[in-house]
Amino acid sequence: MRIFDPHIHMTSRTTDDYRAMAAHGVQAVVEPAFWLGQPRTNPGSFADYFDSLIGWEPYRAAQFGIRHHATLALNPKEANDPRCRGVLDLLPRYLDKDGVVAVGEIGYDSMTPAEDEAFAAQLALAISYELPALVHTPHRDKAAGTRRTLDVVAESGIQPGRVAVDHLNEVTVGLVRDSGCWLGFSIYPETKMSPPRMVEIIKAYGTERILVNSAADWGHSDPLLTVATGEALLAAGFTADDVDRVLWRNPVEFYGQSGRLDLSATAAGPSFAGSSIARGGS
Numbered sequence: 001m002r003i004f005d006p007h008i009h010m011t012s013r014t015t016d017d018y019r020a021m022a023a024h025g026v027q028a029v030v031e032p033a034f035w036l037g038q039p040r041t042n043p044g045s046f047a048d049y050f051d052s053l054i055g056w057e058p059y060r061a062a063q064f065g066i067r068h069h070a071t072l073a074l075n076p077k078e079a080n081d082p083r084c085r086g087v088l089d090l091l092p093r094y095l096d097k098d099g100v101v102a103v104g105e106i107g108y109d110s111m112t113p114a115e116d117e118a119f120a121a122q123l124a125l126a127i128s129y130e131l132p133a134l135v136h137t138p139h140r141d142k143a144a145g146t147r148r149t150l151d152v153v154a155e156s157g158i159q160p161g162r163v164a165v166d167h168l169n170e171v172t173v174g175l176v177r178d179s180g181c182w183l184g185f186s187i188y189p190e191t192k193m194s195p196p197r198m199v200e201i202i203k204a205y206g207t208e209r210i211l212v213n214s215a216a217d218w219g220h221s222d223p224l225l226t227v228a229t230g231e232a233l234l235a236a237g238f239t240a241d242d243v244d245r246v247l248w249r250n251p252v253e254f255y256g257q258s259g260r261l262d263l264s265a266t267a268a269g270p271s272f273a274g275s276s277i278a279r280g281g282s
């Protein structure tokens with residue numbers, strides 16, 4: 001089983017995690033910029049964080065044979081802090097960098113006017129930098145938050161096939177599927193989405209445009225839940241090819257739209273490195 005975790009915060013994880021992930025087939029990850037668990041006080045704090053996501057963390061991942069790319073953004077929660085608004089001016093410089101494969105995570109936390117503004121501004125950046133967008137949906141009031149998210153995505157003019165709407169569940173999957181956006185699912189140890197529930201969703205909706213991630217971070221989370229989901233799919237009768245599509249080829253296709261995905265160092269590399277998935281082809 002080869003696995004591409006399309007949403008994981010490795011900065012918050014140990015080298016033991018990298019070792020275990022590599023041993024279980026995780027060969028590539030995308031790390032979205034998010035909040036630290038405590039407020040940042042100024043844009044410079046983001047600049048150092050962004051630099052580590054495109055410099056130090058890929059280097060650390062490479063020690064374990066794992067390819068690391070990033071998505072950069074002002075996250076929804078900190079979009080509410082006026083001290084952090086300057087991050088929107090910092091972003092253009094960073095969105096030009098090689099290892100950046102999307103704008104994200106953006107979207108809603110509490111659905112405030114400040115979040116509206118940052119969300120729309122960053123979708124516009126995704127369009128002008130020809131990058132896909134990774135969109136977080138709120139954990140509270142999920143259906144309303146997802147509906148509003150899809151409205152803002154539609155208003156922005158970005159192609160739905162270049163947007164992944166993440167942290168979905170049984171309540172929101174149908175809405176996002178109808179929108180043409182990609183469907184992201186974060187598998188958690190105890191709450192929210194689990195491997196068995198993910199299997200049922202894939203039984204009902206198929207494997208197309210589905211992304212499965214661990215969203216592992218500094219909270220209670222598990223970077224091997226992508227692996228557990230692959231095993232649960234096999235146990236439920238899905239083929240190895242189905243599992244490969246969900247856990248490898250789908251994230252390659254989604255982030256490949258950036259034109260910057262480089263998988264040359266992975267065991268699966270050559271077949272994909274040679275394909276140079278065209279920029280803009282969704």
Ligand SMILES: [Zn+2]
Nearest residue numbers: 032034105215
């Ligand atoms: Zn996240």
